[in-house]
Amino acid sequence: MKNQSYPHLFEPLPIGTMLLPNRIAMVPTDISSANADGSVNQRVITYHEEIAKGGCGFIIVGATTPDRATGRPTVTCLAADEDPLIPGLANLAEAMHRHGAKCAVQLQHPGRQAAWPRKNLISASDSVVDLPGSAGHEVIYAENIAQGKASRAMTPEEIYALAEKFAEAAWRVQQAGFDSVELHGAHGYLIAQFMSPYVNKRNDRFGGSFINRMRFVLEIVNRIKLKCGKNFPVGIRYSGDEWLEGGRTLDESIKIAQLMEESGVAYVDISAGIFETPGTVMDPMYYPEGWNTYAAAAVKQHVKIPVITSHSLRNPDYCEKILAEGKTDLVGFSRQLIADPYWANKAKAGRPEEIRRCISCLVGCWQESLMIKRDMRCAINPAVGDERFIHLPPARQPAKVAIIGGGPAGMEASRIATLRGHKATIFEKTGELGGAILCCCTVPGKTKMRWYADWLRSQIKKLGVEVQFRTEPDVKRLKDFDAVLLATGSRVVRPDVPGINLPFVITFEDVLRCKNKKCQHYPSDKLPPAECGDTVLIWGDHFGAADAAERLGHAGKKVYVVTPHRDFAEWMEPCHRDVMLKRFKGGNGEGLKGKTCAQPVTIVRQSTVTEIKKSGEVVLMDSEFRCSSLKVDSVVLALVEKDSRLYDPLLSAGLNVAKIGDAVLVRNVRGAVTDGANAALTLEKDSVLNANNALIANLPTEV
């Protein structure tokens, strides 16, 4: 029977010899959680099994290397380069099949983008690259200066030998019971390095003309067909456009699809970008839903084999629409299924509002995991990499927990605590839940953050968490509670410099907070104008500063950002930073359309403010004690520090109090959510404070 709400999403689809139960695909995602030898472990199985359980029809397991010796995209990616790896892969396939999903493995060699080995990297051509957005780049040196990674051109003998290794790996995948295999020809990894005229400068039979650049991938396809038989479906993922001068474009991508169809390839999976244009590879939150669908739609007009589209797909209604319009055959999700593996089932049940939509922050799944050679996490889904959150342990005895502060840390703590059976009360000093997230509502391109705030608010409401608005509880009020979680976030610092209290010195919150009284949570699409004159100096180097610069720059102001650091926003997730800096220059990230800053945002590096004069003149001093001045209409303070002022009084009053989120240390949404989730996970009625003042209930001794 056809699904009432989403008939196209839940329509079966044949691909070669496979029959997919629906049109929902997990596009390859390297969760970098395998064992050091590349073998499958329980973490890998759990992650993929949850997605199968959640109703996804086709799961393409992420980057799996055909040759560990010459290239691993992440240090704990999967491998298929030896027969003893087959049993583990078989367990993985079985776990997905158990829930009705079809599955593939993506074979990937990173070439110049390898995380391992670190030296003597292979590629189509000799090159030295600095790709800070790539997991393979060395970002872990204390002195984080771009190193540049050298790679060398493969010899023809090496090329043929590696093509054979791909085929051998595909055969192992087939032996393990997978339904299909996919080749990774996107994002500037090895196959893409051969395909791209930007990277491939060879003048032998593997470089130059279109067909020469395709020779490596064709060689692999042919060898797989020989080893695995014509009926074993082989798919290919490649970028519809590399979005850089000298790179591949959509015209050629259509030709590639036709060539692949002729060569017996079963489907094409159309991605975007190369790591020189990182925003298109892993689109930051600035990118609108489905911005890359145009490429699949164009390719689809020229081939009969199924086409997959991906990138920032989040809403079932939108996905249904592009399927119904014939723009794609499958909708592909990577980060959406990290944030919520049950997307498909929630849509199928007609409850899309239950979906925890991915906010595309790339903090948990990229910046704080794969990029620094660790296994994958998620900023908003604590269950990624920590199974205890999948099967939450019920509370032994329900506790009464007070949570001070209704930001992401406080809300997530209340959600998990309530799910475990505790009674949580949030005390929020303003009239609204959301905390720091509410400041994102007015920032162009960051409104996806609202999704998460909305989701938390609706979950909390559904769970019946008590919320006391406009309340700052005192010790007396809190004495009734078994535990107190202090989630009071951060506050703006007012450095002691002359003029700091002048009326035109405002805070980033003044600039960003929505003041629209009609709307409970955030303004309508039309923002009220920012009242700060035409020329503004922002002082600080955290989200408040970056967001205020975006908001004011897009509102047409002349913006200066003063940072004490060598460069601005070095803490920021690199794909976001790349796009943000392009926007500051008055342009846009590649593939990103829409409004740009009317005037470039100027970054004043390694400097501080020493005086603010009544006339609006601001005196600056750089790291070599040189002074200069700027004339502005407003100064926006965006220096922040943790706000844990309540902690000592509560602790000395004998309360069981622990800090969570920015009240511990100013970080990002992942820091806040993880703290909140972890505190609520271990909370019990008889919790005590351990020697580090963390709440703990399972001490081995009877304390």
Ligand SMILES: Cc1cc2nc3c(=O)[nH]c(=O)nc-3n(C[C@H](O)[C@H](O)[C@H](O)COP(=O)(O)O)c2cc1C
């Ligand atoms: C943590 C992470 C790992 C990824 N691993 C792979 C991979 O192994 N192979 C691949 O082709 N793309 C990989 N990608 C890219 C995604 O498949 C996808 O194209 C991209 O994230 C945009 O789509 P989305 O908005 O659905 O996440 C990865 C992305 C992330 C965030």
